[in-house]
Structure formats: C-alpha cells, structure tokens
Amino acid sequence: MELFNKGQGSSLFAMAQRFGRSFMLPIAVLPAAGILLGIGGALSNPNSIKAYPFLDIAWLQNVFAVMAAAGNVVFANLAILFAIGIAVGMARSDKGTAGLSAALALLVMNATINAMLKINGTLAEDNLASVGQGMALGIQTLETGVFGGVAVGIMTYLLHNRFNKTELPQFLGFFGGSRFVPIVTSFSAIFLGIIMFIIWPHFQQIIFGIGDLVEATGYIGTLIYGFVLRMLGPFGLHHIFYLPFWTTALGGSEIIDGQLVEGTQRIFFAQLGDPDTTQYYIGVSRFMSGRFITMMFGLLGACLAMYHTAKPEKKKLVGGLLLSAGLTSFLTGITEPIEFSFLFVAPMLYVLHAFFDGCAFMLAHILQITVGQTFSGGCIDLILFGILQGNAKTNWIYIPMVGIPWFFLYYFSFKFLILKFDFKTLGREDDEEPMDAVDIPAANDIQAPKRADLIIQGLGGQSNIVELGCCATRLRVTVKDGSLISERLLKESGCRGVLQSGTGVQVIYGPQVTVIKNELEEILNI
Structure with missing residues (x-):
C-alpha cells in the first residue's frame, strides 16, 4: 500500500522508520528492568511489609533489594x-x-x-x-x-x-x-x-x-496526545512521538531523593524505588495510563464486534484469529494484530479508535490513574505497576471500572459502523476475492524455512534487500526497487499488513517478529 508519493517523501519515511526502529533496541531492555524494579520495589516497600507480614523475612527482603537495585540501575x-x-x-x-x-x-x-x-x-x-x-x-x-x-x-x-x-x-x-x-x-x-x-x-x-x-491545555491536551499517538501507530512513528514525554523534561520533572529526574517514565520508576512515595507522579495519568483502558478492554470489544458481524460460515476461523489477537492485546498491550485487521479495509474505524484512545487518556487524567508501564498497557504491567503498588498510590481500580463500559462502547460503535457501511472486516470479505485476511495463515503456523523463503521472495529477492531490522511487531526493510514488493507473497508468509513508501517497507507480523528477523539474517548472511 502506497502511503506517500515517491521521492522526497519516500526518503524521509525511510529515514524516519530507521530512526524509530533504532529506539526499539534500548526500549527492549525496559520490560525486564521494569519487572525487576516493580517486584523488588513493591515487595520491599515498608508499607507492603506492614500490610503483608509474611514478607518480613531477611533473606527474602535481600532478594527483593537486589532485584530493585538491578532494575533501578537501568532506568538511571x-x-x-x-x-x-x-x-x-x-x-x-x-x-x-x-x-x-x-x-x-x-x-x-x-x-x-x-x-x-x-x-x-x-x-x-x-x-x-x-x-x-x-x-x-x-x-x-x-x-x-x-x-x-x-x-x-x-x-x-x-x-x-x-x-x-x-x-x-x-x-x-x-x-x-x-x-x-x-x-x-x-x-x-x-x-x-x-x-x-x-x-x-x-x-x-x-x-x-x-x-x-x-x-x-489540561484534559484537552491529554486527549490530543492520545489521538496523535494512536494515529502515528500505522506508520511506525509513534516511538518518536511518545519517548520525549516518557524520558525527557517534556514529560515533567521532579526532585526525588535529592536528584532531578526528568520524563514521566523515569519519574515513575524513581518513585517506584522510593519508600516515601505516597502518590505517583500525575504525568503518568496523562502519558501512560490511558493505554490500559484501550488495550485491555476497548479493543476486545472491537474483536467481539468483528466476530458477531462475520459471515456464519467464517465465524469459526475468524473467532480463532480474533481470540489470539485479543489475548495478545489484553496480556501484553500489543495491538497491531487487531488494528491491522481493520485499518486498511475500514480506515474510518481506525480514526474512531484513535479518538476513543485519546478519550481514554483524558479519562485516565481526570481520574488521576497513575499506573506506569515499561512497554505497553497490558495486564502484566497493570499487575506489577498498579495492583501490587496499591490503589492508594495508583487508583488502578478505575481501570476496570472505566474499561468495562469502554468494551461496550467499542463493541456497539464498531458493530453499528461495520453493518451500516458494510465494511469488509474479518469474515465479511466477498467470496470471489482471491486473497482475504481470513485465508492468511498465522506466521507461527508456517515452517521457518518456507516462511523465510516467502518473505525474501515477497521483498523482491535477496539482491533487492538493502537493510533489515524490526521493532516490537513489524519488520522494517529498505529495498532497492519498491516495485518488486509482492504483498500477496508476504501475506502468504503470515503477515497481517504491509506498509510501503517507495523503498521503505514495514511488514507486520506481531510479537514473534524478532525470531523472523533472526531467521532472515541467517539466510541473508547479514
């Protein structure tokens, strides 16, 4: 799918995607560090020990102290x-x-x-x-x-x-x-x-x-932040947008334990290791917490709407695909498998989704939900950085309270628009179409050698590949000749979507993309 005109726009897109891809290397270490700091900091906190006396064991507290120190050094x-x-x-x-x-x-x-x-x-x-x-x-x-x-x-x-x-x-x-x-x-x-x-x-x-x-700009500014963040997602440029708020003074600054800490995420994790913290930094509610509402609840409603509007004979297959994508979003906060199932066939749904996401950020700000995250807004991060930290510090209880109505908001609005405009979402494709999303196998259902061969052919052959990299869910490739790209072959390899601008190509596979990249690098001898 061509998103831009070739030429200058294409080269800018290729450079931007390379720049965005480079952020993923340091980001990739944050979940592990966050888990160490989240568990260690939460369970060694004096308030936690007071509430749960069985934690007050010397050797156990030493383990938690080591975990907290190991995680904190990464964010420092x-x-x-x-x-x-x-x-x-x-x-x-x-x-x-x-x-x-x-x-x-x-x-x-x-x-x-x-x-x-x-x-x-x-x-x-x-x-x-x-x-x-x-x-x-x-x-x-x-x-x-x-x-x-x-x-x-x-x-x-x-x-x-x-x-x-x-x-x-x-x-x-x-x-x-x-x-x-x-x-x-x-x-x-x-x-x-x-x-x-x-x-x-x-x-x-x-x-x-x-x-x-x-x-x-208050709550309206938070809504705009969430909307823009979601709209940049399909282009793979969202990392460039949110990271300055998470890691620099754009996201605020606080003095914690005598040290100046800048950036929403850095402030949150500094407070996570500070036993004197009674309420987490309010910037977390503006630039982070809204994700949980969308990723754990809203998009599940969209999945159910697409399932209920699918043709009866296709519901079984569509149900398996949507259940897998929904669980991925709920547990890990990775949303591309769902979003790319309707992005191209119904862009109107994606714009509505982006608006709802902006509203979710705004509600999180209004309710002062301060649940931080390492990478994305899934159940794992909610448990570590919300539930384990206590409601008094995070107001995490509001997430399911808002999330359940959010599920139905997505469900009814998506179902209405799909039926009203006859959008060809999963399971609603015309039978005469030679290639539809339902016929696409999952990437992990294809044997590695065959999958890699299909991808290389789909990218125009080994000689056409200039650069190869990946982010959390997509291959990011630079090719010599963009006209040689075969979206059909790439879909046969199990991808969920293809974005192309001239010689810059993004192929969306989901969280297993790093394995796919490593397979390709071995074959291509990169």
Whole structure:
C-alpha cells in the first residue's frame, strides 16, 4: 500500500522508520528492568511489609533489594542505552564499532561538560538538582538525560556512516576504517560537550516551557496526545512521538531523593524505588495510563464486534484469529494484530479508535490513574505497576471500572459502523476475492524455512534487500526497487499488513517478529 508519493517523501519515511526502529533496541531492555524494579520495589516497600507480614523475612527482603537495585540501575542510565541503541540501530554495517564509539562519545561529552563547569566556576558542590546538574556514569555534569544520549547516538551514526571506510596513508593504515570511527567520534564529542554546556541550560528552559504549555491545555491536551499517538501507530512513528514525554523534561520533572529526574517514565520508576512515595507522579495519568483502558478492554470489544458481524460460515476461523489477537492485546498491550485487521479495509474505524484512545487518556487524567508501564498497557504491567503498588498510590481500580463500559462502547460503535457501511472486516470479505485476511495463515503456523523463503521472495529477492531490522511487531526493510514488493507473497508468509513508501517497507507480523528477523539474517548472511 502506497502511503506517500515517491521521492522526497519516500526518503524521509525511510529515514524516519530507521530512526524509530533504532529506539526499539534500548526500549527492549525496559520490560525486564521494569519487572525487576516493580517486584523488588513493591515487595520491599515498608508499607507492603506492614500490610503483608509474611514478607518480613531477611533473606527474602535481600532478594527483593537486589532485584530493585538491578532494575533501578537501568532506568538511571537510559542516556547511554539510547546513545548505543540509536548508533547501532541506524548504522548500516559494522554495528559493534558504532555502539562502542557511542559509549565512548557519551563519556567524553560528559567529561567535557564537567571540565567547562569547573572552568566557569559553576560546578555545584551540593544540591545538584536545583541547578540542573547530576551524576552520569560517575561524572558530575549537566542533566541532559536521554536527549544527551540521543544527540550522541545521532552524531555517532553520522560520523560512522561517513568515516567507517576511510583509508589513511600507509604509515597510519592501522587507524583507518573502523578504528578511525572511535577516534573521530571522541574528538567530535569534545565539541558536542562544549555546545551542550552553552545551549543546554537555555534549551532546558524551552523544554520546561513546552511542558507548561502541555500542562496548560489540561484534559484537552491529554486527549490530543492520545489521538496523535494512536494515529502515528500505522506508520511506525509513534516511538518518536511518545519517548520525549516518557524520558525527557517534556514529560515533567521532579526532585526525588535529592536528584532531578526528568520524563514521566523515569519519574515513575524513581518513585517506584522510593519508600516515601505516597502518590505517583500525575504525568503518568496523562502519558501512560490511558493505554490500559484501550488495550485491555476497548479493543476486545472491537474483536467481539468483528466476530458477531462475520459471515456464519467464517465465524469459526475468524473467532480463532480474533481470540489470539485479543489475548495478545489484553496480556501484553500489543495491538497491531487487531488494528491491522481493520485499518486498511475500514480506515474510518481506525480514526474512531484513535479518538476513543485519546478519550481514554483524558479519562485516565481526570481520574488521576497513575499506573506506569515499561512497554505497553497490558495486564502484566497493570499487575506489577498498579495492583501490587496499591490503589492508594495508583487508583488502578478505575481501570476496570472505566474499561468495562469502554468494551461496550467499542463493541456497539464498531458493530453499528461495520453493518451500516458494510465494511469488509474479518469474515465479511466477498467470496470471489482471491486473497482475504481470513485465508492468511498465522506466521507461527508456517515452517521457518518456507516462511523465510516467502518473505525474501515477497521483498523482491535477496539482491533487492538493502537493510533489515524490526521493532516490537513489524519488520522494517529498505529495498532497492519498491516495485518488486509482492504483498500477496508476504501475506502468504503470515503477515497481517504491509506498509510501503517507495523503498521503505514495514511488514507486520506481531510479537514473534524478532525470531523472523533472526531467521532472515541467517539466510541473508547479514
């Protein structure tokens, strides 16, 4: 499906999808870290021990303390994770060198900022947070947070792309190629550190101003946030939109245990490990909690509506597909298998879904539901970061209270529109159509060699594939000739949808996509 005109729009889409894909590498470690911190922090909290005395066992509390510390260190060092992740994710080859160079560059940048603060006489001796300073990798520096990591990652990618094949004179030949990249990156990081020292305090004020604007728009601003977030989903660009709110000062800032913490998700997890927390940060209700209402309840209503409107002879097959997709959404918050079943055949339903999702975010804000998440809004995160934390801190009880009516809102509105406009959702396709969604096998029902062969053929053959990567649910591929893409072959491989813009292609498979990517990389020798 062509979404944009070829040319500049196509190249921008390809670059944007590569940038969005690079975020998935650091994001992928957050669920495990969140589980460690969620369980460890919740069950070692003095209030939890008081409520459940059987937890007050020395060795058990030591285990929980270790879990909490192991999870907390990840969220305390997101900058280096994003620096390495973006560099590795965007590099086209020699990714190991790109990652090492990014880590080195971040150290050099922060050391440079530290030196500039000393030279300028502004290195704080205490109360670092009040002047926008903090500790990063053992270095006292400006609190650039994830923005600093992203800047280093992008700089490293650009330098790596430019110099990783540089040939030096013979007497310096040892330092050419890949070995030249860490050298040039380190020197460049000095200048980046000086630039950050000069502009970051002003930039931080701008960020705070934007955050104040978001705050000033109140509930309507929250609705717009949720709507835009959902509308960007089909393009795979939603990571670029929400991450600044989750990990930078755009999502707010709080001083926790004497440290300045910026970004909704970072604030939540800092509070998660703080036994003095009595109510989680309100920004969580604006930028996170609404997801649970949609992913655990709303889309299940959409599934039931599509099942009830399917043709009688197709209900059995459609029921299996929708039950699997619904359970995936309910448990993990991964919604693409459901959304892509109606996105292309009934875009009106998707716009309505995006509006309902925005309303869910707004209701979460109004009700001050502060249930955080690591990756998505499924039952697993609700248990860890809502139920286990207690209703007093999170107001988690409102999620099912709103979610049950939300289920029926989706069900009746989807059912009405499907019947009113005769949308060809699952099980309603015309029999004469040669290829419909119901005939598409699940990707995990196909043997790996056959599946990989179908995908490679569908992408125009091995020689047509330039870059291959994935995010949580979709392959992200750059090809030489977009006209060679066969959507039919890709659907035969078990995909749920294909998005194409020129040479940029996204093939939606669901949560098993990383396994598929690894199979393809082995065959393609990438």
